[in-house]
Amino acid sequence: MSDLRLMKGNEALAEAAIRAGCKGYFGYPITPQSEILEYLAAEGRERGMVVLQAESEVASINMVYGGAGTGARVMTSSSSPGISLMQEGLSYIAAAELPCLVVNVSRGGPGLGTIQPSQSDYFQSVKGGGHGDYHLLVLAPSSVQEMADFVFDAFDLADKYRTPVLILADGALGQMMEKVDFRKYNPADHVVAKPWATTGKPKTRERNVITSLHIEPEMMEQINLRLQEKYRLIAENETRCEHFHTKDAEYLVVAYGLAARIAKGAVEMARAQGIRAGLLRPVTLYPYPTAAIRRLAETVRGVLVVEMNAGQMIEDVRLAVEGRVPVKFYGRMGGIIPAPDEVLGALGKMVKEDVAQHEEAY
Amino acid sequence: MERQMTSPDPSGFECVYERPGTLTDKRLHYCPGCGHGVVHRVLMEAVDELGIQEETIGVAPVGCSVFAYNYMNIDMQEAAHGRASAVATAVKRMLPGKYVFSYQGDGDLAAIGTAETIHTANRGENILVLFINNAIYGMTGGQMAPTSLLGMKTTTSPAGRTVETSGFPLKITEMLAMLPGVYYVSRHSVHTPGAVRHLKKAILKSFQYQKEKRGTCFIEVVSNCPSGWKMTPLESNRWMVENMFPLYPPGEIKVPK
Amino acid sequence: MAIRGNVSFDIETCKGCELCIDACPQESLALSREINAQGYHYAVLINDNCTGCVNCALVCPDAVITVFREDRKSGKVPLAKISNVTGNITVTIDDERGNP
Numbered sequence: 001m002s003d004l005r006l007m008k009g010n011e012a013l014a015e016a017a018i019r020a021g022c023k024g025y026f027g028y029p030i031t032p033q034s035e036i037l038e039y040l041a042a043e044g045r046e047r048g049m050v051v052l053q054a055e056s057e058v059a060s061i062n063m064v065y066g067g068a069g070t071g072a073r074v075m076t077s078s079s080s081p082g083i084s085l086m087q088e089g090l091s092y093i094a095a096a097e098l099p100c101l102v103v104n105v106s107r108g109g110p111g112l113g114t115i116q117p118s119q120s121d122y123f124q125s126v127k128g129g130g131h132g133d134y135h136l137l138v139l140a141p142s143s144v145q146e147m148a149d150f151v152f153d154a155f156d157l158a159d160k161y162r163t164p165v166l167i168l169a170d171g172a173l174g175q176m177m178e179k180v181d182f183r184k185y186n187p188a189d190h191v192v193a194k195p196w197a198t199t200g201k202p203k204t205r206e207r208n209v210i211t212s213l214h215i216e217p218e219m220m221e222q223i224n225l226r227l228q229e230k231y232r233l234i235a236e237n238e239t240r241c242e243h244f245h246t247k248d249a250e251y252l253v254v255a256y257g258l259a260a261r262i263a264k265g266a267v268e269m270a271r272a273q274g275i276r277a278g279l280l281r282p283v284t285l286y287p288y289p290t291a292a293i294r295r296l297a298e299t300v301r302g303v304l305v306v307e308m309n310a311g312q313m314i315e316d317v318r319l320a321v322e323g324r325v326p327v328k329f330y331g332r333m334g335g336i337i338p339a340p341d342e343v344l345g346a347l348g349k350m351v352k353e354d355v356a357q358h359e360e361a362y
Numbered sequence: 363m364e365r366q367m368t369s370p371d372p373s374g375f376e377c378v379y380e381r382p383g384t385l386t387d388k389r390l391h392y393c394p395g396c397g398h399g400v401v402h403r404v405l406m407e408a409v410d411e412l413g414i415q416e417e418t419i420g421v422a423p424v425g426c427s428v429f430a431y432n433y434m435n436i437d438m439q440e441a442a443h444g445r446a447s448a449v450a451t452a453v454k455r456m457l458p459g460k461y462v463f464s465y466q467g468d469g470d471l472a473a474i475g476t477a478e479t480i481h482t483a484n485r486g487e488n489i490l491v492l493f494i495n496n497a498i499y500g501m502t503g504g505q506m507a508p509t510s511l512l513g514m515k516t517t518t519s520p521a522g523r524t525v526e527t528s529g530f531p532l533k534i535t536e537m538l539a540m541l542p543g544v545y546y547v548s549r550h551s552v553h554t555p556g557a558v559r560h561l562k563k564a565i566l567k568s569f570q571y572q573k574e575k576r577g578t579c580f581i582e583v584v585s586n587c588p589s590g591w592k593m594t595p596l597e598s599n600r601w602m603v604e605n606m607f608p609l610y611p612p613g614e615i616k617v618p619k
Numbered sequence: 620m621a622i623r624g625n626v627s628f629d630i631e632t633c634k635g636c637e638l639c640i641d642a643c644p645q646e647s648l649a650l651s652r653e654i655n656a657q658g659y660h661y662a663v664l665i666n667d668n669c670t671g672c673v674n675c676a677l678v679c680p681d682a683v684i685t686v687f688r689e690d691r692k693s694g695k696v697p698l699a700k701i702s703n704v705t706g707n708i709t710v711t712i713d714d715e716r717g718n719p
Contacts, residue, residue: 024455052451058445058477062449063451066456198439198453200437207437208437209431209439209440213429
């Protein structure tokens, strides 16, 4: 039986959190994601969740640390500048191997920026943000349906790997209203044993200590090796991407999130014009679908990366393509959302340049 | 750990005091004479006496006592610098039936953690906040703390703390006592047997209040730092009485009616 | 008659901070001439007038002190007097016939 609703992205995400068995939410208001806190303050509390408006994002992420340490499913959400404040906490959470969900409904930056959507937190999300050798598992939704779906996936993945999971959305996805069908999900069927949690030490076990402090370098190296092995496993098993018309594509567009929706429109328009375009949409930004892009780089003539930033994910695309074919960029910054025909224009330019180069060669 | 005792237990004598079972066997890393050791011991004695070892979760700070979890045989979490009370808030909110305490130094609680400290107290979280105030940053080598006295020489106030550069010593405990969410506030020391006994009573009371869901219990322990103050333990306790007590007088600051 | 007491020290853990020495109302504690494996002079009982008041144990930061007090109720009396202890000693107690 489906549960079909028309909802705002932020609210769909919040509703999914309740249904996924999230027991604690600790957050701070910031545009464009305050609806998550507000929805949970009303609905979540009503349905048995601890929902606490903390004094800052710094306090929020540390509450997530404490709550996750007790073995409960906990989460927070914020937007770009608030996520910056959380970086220390995220490093600690990753190091202490605590499962949790963090949501970034990105806005334009840098600095206080704008409240309009952007994708300029890619580096922050995927390349670190916080100090040390760690990674967040990053999921990038591109519809309100995925805003909901990925919450269930995120909690399951977080518990499976004892790792923080980030849902990287943007202000447009957070504010837009679309149909969402909530999956059938019984949290009781998704309980993972957490013998490491601090719940009060019974006589039957040694005390549990949640910490990320390991002063002896030999010990710290072991911890790091364990984390790296974990990320290797995650990369092996959890990499996700979506293929759209890539089978016979001559020109590949790579885009995620909102940019991918726009790029899809551009790809369809291109096809109508006779250009064999395709789109690869990374769904996990970490682990990145490097292998899928590398394979496609053998069959396409050029890659266009479309992002709402100054060019961040393009670096990972270039690493995957390894110079086989040209990689071009189209992007808008400052919270401006590109229109499909802008992307089509960039695609057309790439095709023209490619054709011209080949004519020169003869 | 094998204990080498200096004189055997003569029969006819009963043991009237021994170290609490909830202290682990690990040798404390604190400097000789440091008050941390006494507070750890008294806290664990209280946990022992109340029989709540299985229901207590502690949050350790950054500071000399960052390794507190090595010495207390209870579930514990290490917090980022300043964030212990936020971590403790979440632990208590998720596990409201357990006893939760945070253990923090003056930098952790009154500098980097000021916002978390105030808001945890303002929300009246049902936890015990133990504040060890020795007016200096011990772990990082003796820098000035918010609670350092005027004129006090530290590595970052080598000519002595001045108001122009660094403002006044922060009386955070008195500030917190003003908040309605804070139920019990007292200030102690551990330099005499009597003071230690008072501290233990305060801790026992605080756990009882926690059980009764009365709000935040805040206990400050004015303590010494022989290394940071560059004195022997005995000298440091004398200096503490002469110099710290006038500004931070031990006593009951806020008691329930 | 004053209550008789006794204390024992975990000498390897003692850091020689002297707080117990200062706290003892009988002035019966002092630092040994010997050092432990950590290099500290550890505290020892130097007199036989300990009353088992627990003051020393209360102020000890490293919880190295165990305190004993005469159990008057059971009618037992101490069988050995120990004084000037500067290290480990073994106590042999003779019965009424002088046999160990």
